[in-house]
Amino acid sequence: MVLTTLLSRSAYSVALAALVAGLAACGGDSPTATTEGTDAGGTDSPSGIAGDIQVDGSSTVFPISEAMAEEFMAANPETRVTVGVSGTGGGFEKFCTGETDISNASRPIKQEEIEACEQAGVEFVELPVAFDGITVVTNTGNDWVQCLTTEELNTIWAPEAEGQVANWNQVRPDFPNQPLGLYGPGTDSGTFDYFTDAINGEEGASRGDYTASEDDNVVVQGVGSDDGGLGYFGYAYYEENEGQLKALEIENEAGECVAPSRETIADGTYAPLARPIFIYVNREAYETKPQVQAFVDYQVDPANEELVSEAGYIALPADISEKVVARVSNATTGSIYEGGSSVGVKLSDKL
Amino acid sequence: MTAEVPPQSSASLWRPNRQRSKQIQNLVVVITGAFAAISILTTLGIVATLMFETFEFFREVPFWNFLTDRRWTPLFSSKQFGIFVLISATVLTSVIAILVALPLGLLAAICLSEYAQPKTRRILKPVLEILAGIPSVVFGYFALLTVTPFLQSFIPNLQGFNALSAGLILGISITPLVASLSEDAIYSVPQSLRDGSYALGATRRETITAVVLPAALSGIVASLILAVSRAIGETMIVTLAAGQNPTLGLNPFVPVMTMTAYIVQVSLGDTPVGSLAFKTIFAVGMTLFLMTLVLNLFSFWFVRRFREKYE
Numbered sequence: 001m002v003l004t005t006l007l008s009r010s011a012y013s014v015a016l017a018a019l020v021a022g023l024a025a026c027g028g029d030s031p032t033a034t035t036e037g038t039d040a041g042g043t044d045s046p047s048g049i050a051g052d053i054q055v056d057g058s059s060t061v062f063p064i065s066e067a068m069a070e071e072f073m074a075a076n077p078e079t080r081v082t083v084g085v086s087g088t089g090g091g092f093e094k095f096c097t098g099e100t101d102i103s104n105a106s107r108p109i110k111q112e113e114i115e116a117c118e119q120a121g122v123e124f125v126e127l128p129v130a131f132d133g134i135t136v137v138t139n140t141g142n143d144w145v146q147c148l149t150t151e152e153l154n155t156i157w158a159p160e161a162e163g164q165v166a167n168w169n170q171v172r173p174d175f176p177n178q179p180l181g182l183y184g185p186g187t188d189s190g191t192f193d194y195f196t197d198a199i200n201g202e203e204g205a206s207r208g209d210y211t212a213s214e215d216d217n218v219v220v221q222g223v224g225s226d227d228g229g230l231g232y233f234g235y236a237y238y239e240e241n242e243g244q245l246k247a248l249e250i251e252n253e254a255g256e257c258v259a260p261s262r263e264t265i266a267d268g269t270y271a272p273l274a275r276p277i278f279i280y281v282n283r284e285a286y287e288t289k290p291q292v293q294a295f296v297d298y299q300v301d302p303a304n305e306e307l308v309s310e311a312g313y314i315a316l317p318a319d320i321s322e323k324v325v326a327r328v329s330n331a332t333t334g335s336i337y338e339g340g341s342s343v344g345v346k347l348s349d350k351l
Numbered sequence: 352m353t354a355e356v357p358p359q360s361s362a363s364l365w366r367p368n369r370q371r372s373k374q375i376q377n378l379v380v381v382i383t384g385a386f387a388a389i390s391i392l393t394t395l396g397i398v399a400t401l402m403f404e405t406f407e408f409f410r411e412v413p414f415w416n417f418l419t420d421r422r423w424t425p426l427f428s429s430k431q432f433g434i435f436v437l438i439s440a441t442v443l444t445s446v447i448a449i450l451v452a453l454p455l456g457l458l459a460a461i462c463l464s465e466y467a468q469p470k471t472r473r474i475l476k477p478v479l480e481i482l483a484g485i486p487s488v489v490f491g492y493f494a495l496l497t498v499t500p501f502l503q504s505f506i507p508n509l510q511g512f513n514a515l516s517a518g519l520i521l522g523i524s525i526t527p528l529v530a531s532l533s534e535d536a537i538y539s540v541p542q543s544l545r546d547g548s549y550a551l552g553a554t555r556r557e558t559i560t561a562v563v564l565p566a567a568l569s570g571i572v573a574s575l576i577l578a579v580s581r582a583i584g585e586t587m588i589v590t591l592a593a594g595q596n597p598t599l600g601l602n603p604f605v606p607v608m609t610m611t612a613y614i615v616q617v618s619l620g621d622t623p624v625g626s627l628a629f630k631t632i633f634a635v636g637m638t639l640f641l642m643t644l645v646l647n648l649f650s651f652w653f654v655r656r657f658r659e660k661y662e
Contacts, residue, residue: 159429163422181510181606182596186616187426187628208424208431211512211596211606214619218512221495222594222606225503225511 050078051291057084057091057104060190061277063311064130065104068299071307079291089113092280096122101285101292105278106132106190111339123283123333127300127324128347130313133235133265133274134195137219137245141227144168144175147249147257150272153199156180156230162207168228182210183222183231189214191234198272220244235260235274236312266317268346276347277313283331300324323351401640404633411627417634423597423608425631426617432631434638436599440607441639444518444589445582447603451522452578456529457571463530464538465559476534483527491591494520499592512594512606521588525578532577536570537563569657576650580643586611610635 055065062085069081086094088105095103096117109117109126117124136153138145145168152171155161168175185192187204197203211222216233220241223229238247238260249257252271264270279299285292298304302325305315316324336350409417412432420433459479463472498516503509509516540563548558564571594606595616608616614632622628 159427162424162429179508186619188622202428205428208427208429209422209597211594212426213595213616218595222511225499229511 049076049291049294051080051289053079053081053102053289053292053295054100055081055083055102055104055279056086056094056100057102057280058088058106058190058277059085060088060106060132060194061104061129061279064277064299064308064313065102065279067307067311068295068304071304072295072298076291076294079295081295092116095124095280095282096120098122098282101282101289102296103280105280106194107275108278108337109280109335109339114335114339124335125281125283125286125327125331125333126335127279127281127296127327128276128316128320128351129279129299129324130277130308130311130315131235131265131274132190132194132277132313133260133270134191134198134232135235135238135260136230136232136248136250136273137223137238138231138248139223139225139227139229140244140246142229142246144178145172145248147251149251150199153250154201156182157184157196157206158200159205159207162209165207178228181222181226181229182207183219183226183229184210184212185216185219185233186212186214191232194275195232195273234312235265236309236314262314262317265314266320267348281328283333286328286331296328300328317348320348320351323348327351398640401633401637404630405637408627408630408634411630412634421599423613426628430627432634433599434635436597437608437610437613437635438638438642439599439601440514440589440593440597441583441609441611441642443514443601443603443607444521444593444609445579447515447518448522448525448582449575449579451519452526452529452582453575455522456526456574456578457533459526459530460533460537460571461559461564463534465555465563476531479527479530482523483531485524487524487585487587488591490520490524491517491588494588494592506604509604510594510606512592512596513604514593514607515603517589517591517593518603520592521582521585524585524588525581528581529574529578532574533567533571536567536574539570540566566659569654569659572657573650573654576646576653580646583642583646584611584639586615590615610639 053069055069062083065081065083069083073079073081083104084091084100088107091100091103091105092109092113093116094100096113097120103124109124136148148171155171156165165171166180168178168180171180184195184206187206192206193203196206200206211218213219216237219231219233220237223231224244238245247260249259250270250273251257252269256269258264258270260270260274265274268274279296281292281296286296287293300321302315302318302321305321308315315321417432417434420431421436422431423433423436424431463475463479467475494516495512498520499509499511499513502516506515544562544566545558548562553561589609590612593609593612595608595612596606597608597613598605613635617628617632
C-alpha cells in the first residue's frame with residue numbers, strides 16, 4: 001500500500017511537471033510565429049514586384065484595404081502589405097512623418113494635417129476609393145413617414161434620448177402613437193461612428209438603449225418584424241435587402257428630401273449620410289517604390305471594384321473613377337477640399 | 352509475488368514480465384493523472400482569469416454603480432453599468448424556459464417510467480434525447496424565424512426580437528435534460544414502494560403523486576436546478592431570438608439583452624484588450640459564474656438533505 005501511494009504520488013507529480021512543461025513550451029512558441037520572407041530581392045518573383053507596403057489609418061476604409069491587400073498579395077507573392085487601424089487622425093500622424101506609404105481616411109485631410117505633411121516634406125496624392133452611405137430604414141408597413149430631417153434623427157438618437165424618446169409621436173407631433181423600436185450597428189462599426197458624427201455631432205455619441213449588433217442582418221430582422229421599427233446600416237447592405245424594408249428620404253442642407261441611391265450618394269445630394277472615403281498616397285513612395293505604385297494602381301483599377309462592394313461600400317461611378325485614375329497617373333498632389341469637409345461637395349466637379 | 356525465480360530460466364518456460372507490467376501501470380497512472388490535472392487546471396485558470404479581470408473592472412467602476420444603475424451602456428459615451436438590466440433579461444428568459452420545461456419534462460418522465468410499456472420506453476427515451484442533440488443555433492433560428500411570427504399572429508404587440516419566444520424555445524431545449532434526469536430518479540424508486548401503495552388500495556395516479564414523486568423529489572429538483580443553470584448559461588438561442596437591447600424590466604414582448612448575449616456582442620466586435628469594455632465581459636462572466644455556482648451548491652445541498660434512501 002505504502003509503495004503504491006508513493007508510486008501514484010510520484011506519478012502525479014511527474015504528470016503535473018509534464019503538463020507544466022507542455023504549457024511552457026506552448027507559451028514559448030508564440031513569438032516565433034509570423035514574418036515570412038519579405039525583402040527577397042525581386043528578381044525571382046513572377047511579377048517582378050517585391051517589398052513592403054505600409055498602410056494605416058481609418059477603420060472604415062480598412063475592409064477595402066484588407067480585401068485589396070489580400071488579392072494583391074495573392075497575385076504578387078513577394079510583396080507584403082501591412083494594413084494598420086489607427087483611425088483617420090492617427091493614420092495621418094504617421095503618414096505625415098513619412099512612416100507609412102498610404103493612409104486610409106474616412107474624411108478629407110484637415111488643414112493642420114496638411115501643414116504637418118508640408119513641414120515634413122511629405123507630398124500626398126488624394127484619391128477617393130469608394131462611397132460610404134448610410135440608409136435609414138423602417139418597416140414596410142410604416143405609412144406615416146417618408147422623410148426625416150437630421151434634427152428629427154438627432155431627437156431619436158441623441159444620448160439625451162436614452163430612456164426618454166420611445167414613441168413616434170415624440171419625434172413629430174403628427175406621427176401616430178406607436179412605440180419606437182430602434183436597431184443599429186454596434187459601437188465597433190465605422191457606420192456607427194459616421195452616423196453618430198453626422199447626426200449627433202460627435203463620434204460615438206449615441207443613446208445606448210437600442211438593439212445594437214455588429215451583424216447587419218439583426219437590424220434587417222428587427223426592423224422587418226417591428227411595425228414601429230427604425231434602424232440604419234450601410235447602403236450597400238440595404239441594396240441587398242431592398243423590398244424587405246423601406247428606406248427613408250433624408251432632408252439635406254438645401255431642404256430637399258432625397259432618397260438614397262447610387263446616384264444621389266455619388267453626386268453628394270444625399271447628405272449628410274453619405275460621404276466619399278479616401279486613400280492618401282505618399283507621392284515619393286509612389287514614384288520610388290514599384291510595389292507601392294503597383295498596389296495603388298491596383299486599388300483604383302475599376303476592374304477591382306467588386307472588392308469595394310464586397311467590403312460593403314459603393315464603388316465609384318465610371319466618370320469619377322476615370323478621373324481618379326488620371327489623378328494617380330499625373331500624381332496630382334494636394335487636397336480638393338483644401339482642409340474643409342466633404343459634406344455637400346460634388347466629387348465629380350472637383351476632381 | 353515474491354516467488355524466487357531461477358536466474359537462468361530456460362527460454363521455454365513462460366514467465367510474466369512483471370517489470371514491464373509495472374511500467375505500463377505507472378504510465379497509465381501518469382497519463383490519466385495528466386488528463387485529470389488538465390481539467391482541474393483549466394477550471395482554476397478560468398476562475399483566476401475571471402477574478403483578476405473582474406477585480407480590474409471594479410477598480411474603474413464602483414461596485415455600487417454596478418448594482419444600482421438602471422441602464423447598461425458600457426460601450427457608449429454615456430457609460431452606465433447596471434448589471435440588473437442584464438440579470439433581469441436572463442432571469443426572464445430562464446423563468447419562461449422553466450415554466451415550459453418543468454411540466455413537459457416531468458410529465459414526459461412520469462409517462463416514460465410509470466405508464467409506458469418497456470418496449471415503448473426503449474424507443475421513446477432515445478428519441479427524447481435526440482432533442483438534446485439539436486445545436487442551439489438551430490433552436491435560435493427556429494425561435495426567431497418560426498415561433499416569433501407564429502406568436503405575432505395572435506399577440507399583435509410582440510416585437511421581432513422578444514424574450515417570450517426565446518424563453519419558450521429555451522424551455523424546449525432543456526426539456527430533455529429535465530426529462531432524462533427526472534426519469535432516472537423516478538425509475539430508481541424501488542418497486543416495493545409502489546407495490547405497498549397498491550396493496551393499500553391506491554390507484555396508479557395516487558401512487559405516483561403520493562408515493563413515487565415524493566420519493567424521487569430530490570432527484571427531480573436536482574435535474575431542475577441543473578436545467579436552470581443550463582438556461583442561464585445558454586447563449587445562442589437568446590442572442591439570436593431575444594435581441595440585444597438592454598432593457599430593464601420583465602416585459603416578455605420586447606427585445607432584451609441577456610448576460611450571455613452581451614458577452615457575445617462584445618466578443619464579436621473588435622474591442623481592444625485591456626479596455627474597460629473588455630473588462631465588462633469578465634465582470635458579467637463572473638456574475639454568471641456566481642449565479643450558476645450558487646444554484647449548483649443549492650442543488651448539491653438539497654440532494655444531500657432530502658435524499659430518500661431505500662435498501
